[in-house]
Amino acid sequence: MKKLALIGCGGIGAYHLDHFLQFTDLDLAGFCDITVERAEGFVKKAGRGRAFADYVEMYDAVKPDMVFICVPPTCHGNIEFETIRRGIPFFVEKPLTLDLDLAREIAAQVEKRGIIAASGFQCRYDNINDAARAYIAASPVLTVQASRVGGIPEVPWWRNKPASGGQLVEQTIHQMDMLRYLLGTEPKTVYSVAGRGWISQEECPGYFTDDLSTTLVTFKNGVTATMMTGCYAKNAVSWDSKMTFGARDSRMDYVLCSSVTVYREGGKAAAAGKSASVIKGDGVQDRDTGEHAEVTKSAVDFGLLCDRTFVDAALSGDPSKIRSPYGDAYKSVAFTLACNRSMTTGLPVDLAY
Ligand SMILES: NC(=O)c1ccc[n+]([C@@H]2O[C@H](COP(=O)([O-])OP(=O)(O)OC[C@H]3O[C@@H](n4cnc5c(N)ncnc54)[C@H](O)[C@@H]3O)[C@@H](O)[C@H]2O)c1
Known part of the structure; x- marks a missing residue:
């Protein structure tokens, strides 16, 4: 079974976890939050997986096949660069970041490396x-x-x-x-x-x-x-x-x-x-x-569909059904x-x- 990890076990992370619990074809392998008790709460709710306070440690230990990045707007950058470096498909919550140069650089690396990357524009x-x-x-x-x-x-x-x-x-x-x-x-x-x-x-x-x-x-x-x-x-x-x-x-x-x-x-x-x-x-x-x-x-449960579309893209390697790829979401951030x-x-x- 392919392994899913999540970084940022707060409000929207919990929303995604509710969706993951409906996906029976995935191993919910790792949950990470700098407040590790939150990650532990997610492990408890999922009934599986491991809790981490550091996403690099989680990547090393779990080697996820896909990751959901659900941290606040100013906490982006290193997480995405490390995720891209490891070639892991990722889903990242809007507004991606508040730093447009950073978003542009991430979009460029995603494009160059051919990484599947979706955003949380679930509507x-x-x-x-x-x-x-x-x-x-x-x-x-x-x-x-x-x-x-x-x-x-x-x-x-x-x-x-x-x-x-x-x-x-x-x-x-x-x-x-x-x-x-x-x-x-x-x-x-x-x-x-x-x-x-x-x-x-x-x-x-x-x-x-x-x-x-x-x-x-x-x-x-x-x-x-x-x-x-x-x-x-x-x-x-x-x-x-x-x-x-x-x-x-x-x-x-x-x-x-x-x-x-x-x-x-x-x-x-x-x-x-x-x-x-x-x-x-x-x-x-x-x-x-x-x-x-x-x-x-x-x-329809558009939030569930949004997550499943990304998961299917990560599993199949075909991103064509993703309605809000990173490079497009970046334009809404710029807007x-x-x-x-x-x-x-x-x-x-x-x-x-
Ligand atoms: N798509 C949507 O409809 C939707 C809805 C709500 C929130 N969001 C977005 O989701 C993002 C998070 O919002 P939230 O309400 O869940 O915030 P939150 O504060 O409830 O949760 C964020 C979590 O990320 C953790 N975190 C921060 N930096 C971290 C790091 N480096 N490593 C690991 N964990 C880290 C925090 O400790 C916190 O638990 C925001 O950008 C928000 O706009 C999207």
Whole structure:
């Protein structure tokens, strides 16, 4: 049986472990965390394997056939270089790193050595993307209005922008990645502004990051987009995670990992003799969305699929089914880091990969 190892036994590591426990064709051979008790906890949960505090020791002892790298954003570099040096296929969590030069160097070595390397952009494996891509192929999109609003994750490093990259880089990168994936084009220029001051130290000790930011993106194919992201939400009613893709004759609401809804004129209501869109006497536009909407819901375990796709690639040596190889994921990292640069300089930033 081929051997799997994991580095970083924290929150997302546990998510991957739940998937590994469903894979009966793999030996869960090694778990590594600098806090070794966490690795020991993973061994206990897996019911097999060995715990390590040092990944080099683990590599020497276990000689894994594949590895999942699940460490925080600033802990990358040496792990990947050692993994590449040993020729081990690897899966690495987004945002890969906060150092774009480092990501570029890793991407170059992956390419040169022909290493199978996948990233954690799991949303790409959701079935809703088939409906979304079919819509975009049939209805030329002019613009996207997008948002991601949530709360502050529990992990302490998240609330410190130098350690996490800030919400846009650490979290909303999923949406930015999906913009690239769904539109099939690359960002050309970004302009981002950030806001702070609503979340206090009393509320969240050690909080040194933006409460929100708004980004304007121009894409190479002429599409423009806005992305508003915030971590200020106190409860689920102020959360949001919608991207509205606008075409001239229709629109699509894309809710990450949840649903795609396409609104068209002439749906069931029109067939029943009703108007698709009504301007009421007070000038308010009234849209009977339910009757004109085609809804596709998420119906697959996309996280499980994402992991299994990488595992299958590592087992077979064929990376063609991986939807987010390292070299592509690197571009989404570049996209969000360019936004950070714009927030700092106050100027638009041209993307260069
Ligand atoms: N794909 C997704 O949807 C998704 C979701 C959540 C988190 N993530 C990403 O996963 C990464 C980790 O996030 P998390 O929430 O699991 O963080 P975490 O802090 O819960 O876990 C990270 C673990 O890595 C360990 N670690 C750090 N450096 C190490 C090293 N050199 N060797 C061994 N272990 C080391 C830490 O001790 C910690 O236990 C982040 O980049 C985050 O963005 C991705």
